[in-house]
Amino acid sequence: MHHFYLLMAMFLFLTILVGLLRVFIGPTTADRMLAAQLFTTTGTAICLLLAEALQLDGVRDTALVFVILSIMAVAAFVRRLVPKDPGGES
Amino acid sequence: MTIWDIFSILFCLAGGVFFLAGVVGMLRFPDAMSRLHALTKADNLGLGFIVFGLCLRSLAVPVIIKLLLIWLTVMLASSTACYLVGNYILQKAEDRPKEN
Numbered sequence: 009m010h011h012f013y014l015l016m017a018m019f020l021f022l023t024i025l026v027g028l029l030r031v032f033i034g035p036t037t038a039d040r041m042l043a044a045q046l047f048t049t050t051g052t053a054i055c056l057l058l059a060e061a062l063q064l065d066g067v068r069d070t071a072l073v074f075v076i077l078s079i080m081a082v083a084a085f086v087r088r089l090v091p092k093d094p095g096g097e098s
Numbered sequence: 099m100t101i102w103d104i105f106s107i108l109f110c111l112a113g114g115v116f117f118l119a120g121v122v123g124m125l126r127f128p129d130a131m132s133r134l135h136a137l138t139k140a141d142n143l144g145l146g147f148i149v150f151g152l153c154l155r156s157l158a159v160p161v162i163i164k165l166l167l168i169w170l171t172v173m174l175a176s177s178t179a180c181y182l183v184g185n186y187i188l189q190k191a192e193d194r195p196k197e198n
Contacts, residue, residue, distance in 0.1 A: 046121070046140060049144070053144065068165070082183065083182065
């Protein structure tokens with residue numbers, strides 16, 4: 009049974025590799041950031057599958073850290089590239 | 099192999115299909131706004147199916163609760179991130195005619 013979870017994790021890893029094309033050819037930085045966001049979710053799924061396949065409970069905590077870091081990355085990206093607040097000027 | 103294993107395999111395969119659809123949409127859709135749409139589908143449904151498949155397989159209640167909490171956190175994070183990135187795209191589209 010755990011072979012299936014390992015194969016599934018490998019398949020998700022392949023989708024990450026294919027999706028890297030969008031990071032290379034993405035015309036804007038927003039496209040690249042969206043691709044990275046998709047990779048984070050895929051990485052979370054890979055961590056959960058590996059935790060079940062290898063019976064490692066700590067890997068689930070790693071998945072949780074992935075999620076929290078991803079939202080921090082997006083928040084930093086938006087703050088860095090938009091200097092002024094949308095409704096800030098009174 | 100019990101009936102739960104078969105259901106777990108089916109749900110995990112469904113999640114894999116949604117992740118594949120997310121990557122294909124990420125590569126094929128024309129602009130960033132529609133790519134946002136592809137991303138949220140993979141985030142919510144793909145990971146949701148995989149988490150549900152793993153919940154069927156594991157017998158311990160704390161593990162199931164942790165898996166569901168991870169899924170809820172992913173949905174919260176992805177919807178917040180999609181709002182932020184969409185807002186950024188819209189704002190940049192408004193700024194562009196002024197620059198030209």
